[in-house]
């Protein structure tokens with residue numbers, strides 16, 4: 001199975017990073033201004049399609065999406 | 081009285097913070113009508129200075145045009161000063177209807193509804209038309225008023241990278257299952273002066289069954305062969321479902337805006353858009369003025385043609401002088417300086433030389449992309465532009481940036 005951490009990181013970089021700044025597993029994405037909370041929806045939908053899960057709206061908070069590590073924890077929780 | 085010293089102190093701290101950060105906006109007071117030549121009091125209390133204005137949205141030079149002023153006077157006499165009502169109670173006059181019909185005809189749309197401003201049009205339109213089952217997909221550089229409108233709407237929201245059609249297509253695929261999809265863009269982007277690729281966007285919207293929304297505030301009246309806007313420029317007059325635009329820029333510069341497009345969507349706004357339902361109707365003299373503007377622009381393309389040739393002259397002049405410009409073909413011509421302080425210094429020195437132009441820097445534009453945004457008008461004569469070019473050259477020479485590439489300017493002044 002693909003490494004989920006790499007998949008999510010790659011997606012975040014392709015989608016949101018327009019210069020060559022580095023993103024690590026702990027880089028603050030939303031509070032750090034890389035992902036605006038507006039654009040979070042595509043990340044959520046990407047994860048749902050990719051891992052065949054449904055992330056409840058009350059769990060899809062800016063805090064839960066604030067780093068690659070946190071996102072992967074959330075996805076794992078949803079996979080069950 | 082509950083406005084305590086503590087509360088006052090809190091606000092003063094915030095305001096001082098803005099000043100310290102160089103983000104405090106200072107207004108320059110103009111003592112004359114809006115035009116190419118204006119009289120400005122700056123700093124406050126100083127004597128009036130005559131300067132050439134190259135930062136107004138007065139693209140067609142109609143803001144103080146004698147025929148428009150006369151029409152507004154006549155409208156004042158025939159229809160009064162104000163209506164003291166929103167549209168649906170007792171605020172709709174014959175001239176409001178007449179203007180709506182004229183706008184539809186001018187833009188080539190099915191129907192039009194007036195709003196107090198384009199800010200209001202953008203604030204109200206999405207919520208009136210879309211629901212939580214739908215998705216709005218907007219360019220990442222759309223105007224602040226669109227962002228506010230999007231925030232007020234319950235539909236899902238996503239963005240695509242500026243003018244990146246492959247990315248837009250990804251997003252249309254990602255959201256294929258929504259009831260309605262709406263692609264949202266500015267026609268002309270106000271900070272860079274580039275235009276949305278409406279021809280390609282229309283093809284994508286056809287392919288993925290999406291609505292196309294364009295804010296043509298910086299285009300209506302002069303972009304396209306007969307000035308109808310970006311949809312004319314890109315040959316997609318019948319493919320744009322909703323256009324919003326303002327009467328506060330090229331179209332006379334007073335105030336007011338509209339939503340124009342498919343008649344059912346316009347009717348939804350009439351029934352449901354909150355800024356339309358709960359804010360006063362446009363004042364009669366303003367309506368009469370805009371009617372005259374559309375009459376002038378429908379009769380001849382003279383003004384937009386002059387704007388086009390002025391713009392070419394200006395771009396060529398600045399390029400030959402050795403400035404770095406943002407590529408484009410609209411009357412918005414950004415002179416790139418990259419460094420925020422440099423943009424402020426150049427603006428100040430230009431003012432000393434009799435040219436009024438403003439420096440923009442982060443957060444209005446991205447970090448490291450500070451610039452002087454110049455805006456050309458059909459109200460400029462070649463002698464205005466020549467004088468302004470001389471001033472730019474003189475100031476450019478002082479800072480030693482003429483003929484220098486982006487990298488060299490950044491090396492000298494930093495980002």
Ligand SMILES: Cc1ncc(COP(=O)(O)O)c(C=O)c1O
Pocket residue numbers: 196197198199200202223225266270295297298325326327328335336337
């Ligand atoms: C793209 C765009 N849309 C809307 C507006 C707002 O127009 P109005 O002044 O009519 O509210 C502006 C003006 O700043 C604008 O640049």
